[in-house]
Amino acid sequence: MAEQTPIVEMQNIKKHFGAVQALRGVDLTLYPGEVLGLVGDNAAGKSTLMKVLSGAYLPDEGQIFIKGKKAHITNPEDSRRLGIEMVYQDFALAGNLDVAANIFLGREIVRWGLGPIRVMNKRAMEEQSRNLVDRLKIDISSVRLKVDRLSGGQRQAVAIGRATAFDAKVIIMDEPTAALSVAAISKVLDLIRELKAQGCSVILISHRLEDIYAVSDRVIVLRQGRKVADRPVSGNIHEFRENIVAYMVGAKNDFSQESEETLAERG
Amino acid sequence: MNVSSALTKYRATLRELQTRTPGFLRAREVPIALVFLVLCFYFWQEKPNIFLRPANLAVIMRFVATYGLLAIGELLVILTRGIDLSVGSMTALTGVLVATLMMKGFDAIPPFNNVLPDLSPMGMWAAIVLVLAFSALVGIWHGLFVTKFHIPPFIITLGTWLMASGAAAYITRGYPIVFPSGFAFLELGQGEQEVLGYSIPNMFIILLLVAAVVAFILNMTTLGRHIYAIGGDIEAARVSGVKVDRVRIFCYAGSGMLGGLVGILLASRLGQGTPAVGTAYELWAIAATVIGGTSLFGGEGTVLGVILGAAIMGVMSNGMVLLNVSSYLQQVVLGVVLVIAVTWDMWRRRRAG
Ligand SMILES: Nc1ncnc2c1ncn2[C@@H]1O[C@H](COP(=O)(O)OP(=O)(O)OP(=O)(O)O)[C@@H](O)[C@H]1O
Ligand SMILES: [Mg+2]
Numbered sequence: 074m075a076e077q078t079p080i081v082e083m084q085n086i087k088k089h090f091g092a093v094q095a096l097r098g099v100d101l102t103l104y105p106g107e108v109l110g111l112v113g114d115n116a117a118g119k120s121t122l123m124k125v126l127s128g129a130y131l132p133d134e135g136q137i138f139i140k141g142k143k144a145h146i147t148n149p150e151d152s153r154r155l156g157i158e159m160v161y162q163d164f165a166l167a168g169n170l171d172v173a174a175n176i177f178l179g180r181e182i183v184r185w186g187l188g189p190i191r192v193m194n195k196r197a198m199e200e201q202s203r204n205l206v207d208r209l210k211i212d213i214s215s216v217r218l219k220v221d222r223l224s225g226g227q228r229q230a231v232a233i234g235r236a237t238a239f240d241a242k243v244i245i246m247d248e249p250t251a252a253l254s255v256a257a258i259s260k261v262l263d264l265i266r267e268l269k270a271q272g273c274s275v276i277l278i279s280h281r282l283e284d285i286y287a288v289s290d291r292v293i294v295l296r297q298g299r300k301v302a303d304r305p306v307s308g309n310i311h312e313f314r315e316n317i318v319a320y321m322v323g324a325k326n327d328f329s330q331e332s333e334e335t336l337a338e339r340g
Numbered sequence: 341m342n343v344s345s346a347l348t349k350y351r352a353t354l355r356e357l358q359t360r361t362p363g364f365l366r367a368r369e370v371p372i373a374l375v376f377l378v379l380c381f382y383f384w385q386e387k388p389n390i391f392l393r394p395a396n397l398a399v400i401m402r403f404v405a406t407y408g409l410l411a412i413g414e415l416l417v418i419l420t421r422g423i424d425l426s427v428g429s430m431t432a433l434t435g436v437l438v439a440t441l442m443m444k445g446f447d448a449i450p451p452f453n454n455v456l457p458d459l460s461p462m463g464m465w466a467a468i469v470l471v472l473a474f475s476a477l478v479g480i481w482h483g484l485f486v487t488k489f490h491i492p493p494f495i496i497t498l499g500t501w502l503m504a505s506g507a508a509a510y511i512t513r514g515y516p517i518v519f520p521s522g523f524a525f526l527e528l529g530q531g532e533q534e535v536l537g538y539s540i541p542n543m544f545i546i547l548l549l550v551a552a553v554v555a556f557i558l559n560m561t562t563l564g565r566h567i568y569a570i571g572g573d574i575e576a577a578r579v580s581g582v583k584v585d586r587v588r589i590f591c592y593a594g595s596g597m598l599g600g601l602v603g604i605l606l607a608s609r610l611g612q613g614t615p616a617v618g619t620a621y622e623l624w625a626i627a628a629t630v631i632g633g634t635s636l637f638g639g640e641g642t643v644l645g646v647i648l649g650a651a652i653m654g655v656m657s658n659g660m661v662l663l664n665v666s667s668y669l670q671q672v673v674l675g676v677v678l679v680i681a682v683t684w685d686m687w688r689r690r691r692a693g
Contacts (some may be wrong), residue, residue: 127579128579129578129579148581149578149579149580149581150581153581159579161576161579164576165573165575165576165579165580166573166576167568167569167572167573167576167577167639168572168573168639169568169569169571169572169639169640170565170568170569170572174565174569178565178566178569178576178577178580178581178582179566179577179580179581179582180581181562181565183562189563189590190557190561190563191561191562191563192560192561193560193561193562193565
């Protein structure tokens with residue numbers, strides 16, 4: 074796998090919000106057909122890193138390469154065009170619009186266009202949404218239901234469905250199982266395996282380490298805006314969990330800047 | 341049978357009724373339309389000889405056109421969680437501008453009066469197009485401040501409100517610019533068209549045309565869907581690839597332009613461009629949008645609802661005039677209607693959400 078060109082390569086990504094240094098120079102590589110787990114404590118910078126990749130945030134510093142080519146991702150559209158989709162932690166759905174409108178938001182099927190006037194083909198969008206909802210076995214009575222009326226689990230399913238509906242090459246899922254029942258969680262994990270089988274790459278953020286363990290090939294641990302571990306998923310679940318938690322709480326660090334620290338100790 | 345079981349049964353019946361009603365009857369405009377019809381019926385049976393008289397209907401239609409056009413502009417910005425407080429004084433400024441251009445010429449408007457040689461008065465259509473373009477630019481100006489500098493829409497449009505009313509008075513030195521009688525431009529706001537034996541004021545026909553265009557944009561085009569999406573959740577819209585800044589600027593431009601259109605129509609209707617016109621019109625327009633079921637929290641509201649809102653206000657103020665209600669009391673009543681509309685909307689929202 075290491076011989077392949079990474080589909081995503083993020084180098085030295087830095088991002089701050091006011092006084093908060095959310096990312097302090099993070100590298101991340103993702104290979105085709107790989108499921109990468111991204112974990113870390115609250116506020117470690119996981120969502121921020123992924124929002125940089127999805128174009129929701131502009132990084133202060135750092136570079137992104139897609140299939141080895143330098144990419145300039147300045148907004149969510151750029152990222153979508155490069156085949157990257159993201160399921161946001163807060164779902165990013167417009168509650169006043171119906172399910173079909175949300176699935177196609179920002180990429181509506183257009184019947185005809187004249188400059189800025191682009192007339193939608195609502196029927197086609199509704200039909201395709203219906204098919205998607207059926208295929209993913211999402212339990213929603215009608216795609217014309219307003220998202221406001223849906224349960225948390227249904228919303229999460231719609232958000233996941235939207236990200237997987239458009240032949241993306243890279244799918245980022247930020248806590249996709251947080252609002253789900255045990256049965257629904259296993260459905261999402263199956264979906265991730267299926268995406269992988271189809272050749273998609275997936276980045277999965279989750280606090281549920283058993284989910285990460287179940288589907289990921291590799292895991293990256295962030296702590297306070299830095300990468301502290303990047304290793305294949307191996308061993309049994311207990312060893313895995315113990316290991317990862319050690320990285321998360323700062324007991325272990327594979328990337329500590331030794332020279333700096335030793336210098337500081339001597340000085 | 342105790343109270344709570346009776347209540348449960350009542351609720352079940354209500355739900356049953358709701359699921360059995362066809363979709364179009366469940367639309368939020370239906371109760372608003374009912375209120376409108378009840379009002380019409382009431383004033384008609386109180387004043388059967390006057391209320392439905394063509395001259396009286398024309399008065400109502402001009403009222404509805406004035407506030408309806410402004411309210412459609414407010415609808416655009418309110419759908420995106422904005423507001424436009426400038427439209428009232430913009431009607432004064434644009435009315436003054438269009439009159440000055442037609443009666444004197446471009447060189448009569450400061451600061452151009454100091455730099456331009458004497459020009460002749462402008463043709464009617466050239467003046468109208470110029471003023472519409474100007475008012476759209478003012479709207480774009482609002483949109484730029486709101487989107488690029490994150491100035492609250494309330495503040496930036498309040499600034500224009502002051503500037504526009506000041507400028508209107510400054511340009512005219514406080515005096516109206518009066519059109520001579522028989523001037524072709526006056527036909528626009530005063531004229532009527534025969535439609536199926538009824539004479540409909542031009543202003544009302546213009547309202548219907550504008551309403552059709554805006555309703556088409558809101559319902560059928562991606563732009564309209566993006567306007568609603570921004571009102572629902574602007575961050576969600578942004579990460580979904582909606583060009584949120586551009587869409588919001590469009591809405592402010594639309595509101596600005598409709599303010600200009602009403603300014604032009606009122607100048608024609610009154611036969612003069614005057615800085616005294618338009619006071620508090622923005623508040624009446626906002627009231628019409630709210631009575632018409634538009635949510636001030638954005639993302640909900642329709643052109644049909646807004647026009648019904650303006651129509652309710654039009655019929656009420658006309659009816660109260662016919663019944664000799666004091667004009668002070670009329671305002672009190674309209675205020676009460678507004679409060680009821682907002683409260684009802686909140687209640688409905690809480691029950692649904
Ligand atoms: N839009 C923002 N404005 C200001 N600060 C932000 C913003 N987004 C993130 N932050 C800050 O950046 C840091 C990293 O946040 P981030 O959301 O990336 O963490 P996370 O690892 O996803 O945490 P969680 O597990 O709670 O989702 C936090 O301190 C957060 O407060
Ligand atoms: Mg997060």
